[in-house]
Amino acid sequence: MPFAQILDQYAALRRVLTSHPSETVRRLPEGAATCIEELPGGQRLFFVRDQGAMQRLARNPALDRGNGVHLLRSIFGPGTLFLMPHGKPHSRRGGEATRLLRQVQIDALTPEIAARAGKAVEEVGRAVAVAPEAPVDMHDVILRYLFDVGARAITGVDVDLRSEVAVFRRGVDALHREATSMAKTALAANLPWTAAWMGKEARRAALEFHEAGRRMLVAGAARHGLEDTLALRALKRHGIDPAGVGESTVFPKEALIDAAMNLAASLFTTANLIERTLDHFQRHPDELRALRQMIDADFPTGASGVTQLLHCPTLATLIPVMLAHSPVGIVSRDVVDATTFTEGDEDGAGTRHQLRHGDAVIFDVEGMQAQQVDGLRRQLGEDGRPALEVLNQRHDDVMTVFFYGRNRCPGRFLAVADSALFLIDLLSKFDCQSVERSRPLERGIVNRLGGSPLMRLTPVPPGEAPAAVSPP
Incomplete structure (x- = not known):
């Protein structure tokens, strides 16, 4: 093999191992449609970009969460739902979450979510009125709002978790620093004991975040006998009688992980989805102007009084933008049993690939979403129907990562509802401009905006079209 080719292969391998x-x-x-990278030891990474192949592989039981998530399990805990392998425990836990966060539940919760969105935006307005020139930490604002909504959805009652926002942010920052390279993931996959030596700062923050889980378990226990909630399910799963729970109760670590990581999983993606959508509209002022006109027509009194998210021009415009900026860039699965897949036509006309035990498959969700967002926008045009019902039927294209098969996200309805309501209220009332004119996109476990989350907010006078601003 020519020396130059050897150098090229080494450079490619180095890029794979040092990047997410x-x-x-x-x-x-x-x-x-599919690219294959060889790793030391014979393991191969299959980067799959064909939509049909993705859907077929998503149903294939030979793909699962295996050794490739050893590092993340060591940080979050082995009982974390989104890291559990498929099987009865995962099916039982996922089924509970899906039932308790299903469409009808979120529709019923919509008035409370809307009220919280309105309250969060009102708080921002008061801060801006006091200090109009002072920038606002929008990541902090978004997380405080999502903490309120998430805790209510998990426990059935208000739980003040705002003191945990700083802990969560510190943990996410550490996770991006410590657990995003393929080298570390591959090392932990092949030598599981090494995971304990990596991600130390993220692990410490995750342990601190157990306090959020403790508070939710205590609050949820007080609701026993009134309604079924994820907090009560966690208590019962770990053999804890909710009637005997109080502030002094010492919970097993597994119960704390169960409650805390249910919340963390929701926050992890939804906060970045909202922030990236805000960034999109500040860079596209014409789209923002058109959206505000729709909001004025569809939500004349704002989002805070909304009782149900019925499909309308505002949502038909906003939701595709939100989903196009989903922070889920890839979905990774380990090959736990040898299998094959065909890219292109399922009838065998396409290229056939053989997967071996130990290989890994990387689904290019970001690329698929970029291709399909226009189709989603065209088909989300049925006025008067519940918006979440419309979305739930769009499980064959851009919504695959949220709404498809056994890998569907149990919190998908909550994520869409709380994001949309907050964005509707904020975007209708404020022009938002980042202090940094161009924030880089950092790709990792989730894709997020780098740089400063500070934004300068300018109130939009009622009935006045937004000022045209130059995009960053």
């Missing part, structure tokens, strides 16, 4: 797959997949050559 969300970043690696964006550098792959255009055109090929």
